Amino acid sequence: MTRKSQNTTPVTADVDDSVGEIDHRLTRRALINNFRRGEVSRDTLCDAHPELLRVARNFGRSTRVKCPICVNDQLVTVSYVFGPRLPSHGRFIATRAEVEQFDLRPERFTAYLIEVCRTCSWHHLLKTRVLGGHGKSDKSAIAQ
Numbered sequence: 001m002t003r004k005s006q007n008t009t010p011v012t013a014d015v016d017d018s019v020g021e022i023d024h025r026l027t028r029r030a031l032i033n034n035f036r037r038g039e040v041s042r043d044t045l046c047d048a049h050p051e052l053l054r055v056a057r058n059f060g061r062s063t064r065v066k067c068p069i070c071v072n073d074q075l076v077t078v079s080y081v082f083g084p085r086l087p088s089h090g091r092f093i094a095t096r097a098e099v100e101q102f103d104l105r106p107e108r109f110t111a112y113l114i115e116v117c118r119t120c121s122w123h124h125l126l127k128t129r130v131l132g133g134h135g136k137s138d139k140s141a142i143a144q
């Protein structure tokens, strides 16, 4: 999770669901284009951690999206939450309801939505979302 994030989101007075959500689709597209042009090897892209693969195989939510790399399998998505009192490798989140529970807590958490190919081990971060931390006025100071 050390990919460079874009911290250029303008701070507005409006608070809605999209605040604190970062979409990584552009990075994804760039990576796939680099792969198709032969600038990035498959080994570099398809190196999902064994634990991530295990979770993806057992609990991943199926999508209709074909893997952009091997084009052999449908991608699945898994969600992880990182934050106070959670394991350093994050906690796997199975349901949307669990995500919403984190969002109600006073501490701040970060949720990651990751797509995984169970066949070739391609994995990519799709979305990052800040959860919780309500009742505090430091919404602009997003801890990385």
Ligand SMILES: [Zn+2]
Pocket (backbone or CB within 6 Å): 067, 068, 069, 070, 071, 072, 073, 117, 118, 119, 120, 121, 122
């Ligand atoms: Zn694949």
